Amino acid sequence: ETGVTQSPTHLIKTRGQQVTLRCSSQSGHNTVSWYQQALGQGPQFIFQYYREEENGRGNFPPRFSGLQFPNYSSELNVNALELDDSALYLCASSLMEPNTEAFFGQGTRLTVV
Amino acid sequence: AQSVTQLDSHVSVSEGTPVLLRCNYSSSYSPSLFWYVQHPNKGLQLLLKYTSAATLVKGINGFEAEFKKSETSFHLTKPSAHMSDAAEYFCVVRGRTGGGNKLTFGTGTQLKVEL
Numbered sequence: 456e457t458g459v460t461q462s463p464t465h466l467i468k469t470r471g472q473q474v475t476l477r478c479s480s481q482s483g484h485n486t487v488s489w490y491q492q493a494l495g496q497g498p499q500f501i502f503q504y505y506r507e508e509e510n511g512r513g514n515f516p517p518r519f520s521g522l523q524f525p526n527y528s529s530e531l532n533v534n535a536l537e538l539d540d541s542a543l544y545l546c547a548s549s550l551m552e553p554n555t556e557a558f559f560g561q562g563t564r565l566t567v568v
Numbered sequence: 569a570q571s572v573t574q575l576d577s578h579v580s581v582s583e584g585t586p587v588l589l590r591c592n593y594s595s596s597y598s599p600s601l602f603w604y605v606q607h608p609n610k611g612l613q614l615l616l617k618y619t620s621a622a623t624l625v626k627g628i629n630g631f632e633a634e635f636k637k638s639e640t641s642f643h644l645t646k647p648s649a650h651m652s653d654a655a656e657y658f659c660v661v662r663g664r665t666g667g668g669n670k671l672t673f674g675t676g677t678q679l680k681v682e683l
Binding site: 459486488490496497498499500503510511513545547549551556557558559560561562 | 614
């Protein structure tokens with residue numbers, strides 16, 4: 456167990472709807488990153504939050520947004536869902552310092568129909 | 569920008585034989601490299617990491633990897649495969665891009681272990 460928990464574990468949404476995914480980071484970690492893993496592919500970096508501020512973003516449109524709270528937990532919000540948003544969404548908890556590893560949650564499986 | 573290339577999308581070995589999963593990296597500076605494993609319907613588990621200390625890195629479950637700068641490689645090995653090793657393996661590079669310490673994943677290698 457990594458100490459990183461994500462909720463919900465599975466979710467089915469309709470195209471055009473909005474979704475919020477949640478992540479509780481490992482105790483002591485101040486950085487949360489979100490990744491999208493489409494079926495049969497490696498995870499792709501969405502964005503990272505450090506001390507409640509976005510600290511880097513991958514090649515994802517603005518309808519993907521996030522928040523980090525004072526306790527370092529985080530949310531990923533996706534608006535106007537598209538079928539291609541169906542994927543496993545992974546949250547990773549870490550420290551900002553170099554040479555430290557990231558610990559991943561079990562992920563949220565999002566299906567858009 | 570940094571990237572990793574996993575040279576094999578699928579590797580099949582017999583139980584008890586050695587495992588070799590190949591990874592080449594590209595980075596404009598000294599990289600931090602990792603191997604993660606993902607079992608079906610599970611999250612990602614860290615196997616090992618290289619962070620510019622010893623070039624031969626030992627990880628969990630008998631896995632190890634050697635950082636070779638001259639070959640820009642970070643191959644994952646295990647002397648003897650076990651059935652429980654069957655999973656997807658990802659080679660990962662970490663670097664500062666656009667202000668964030670993002671991880672860049674390879675496309676993955678599916679390891680199959682046969683009796």
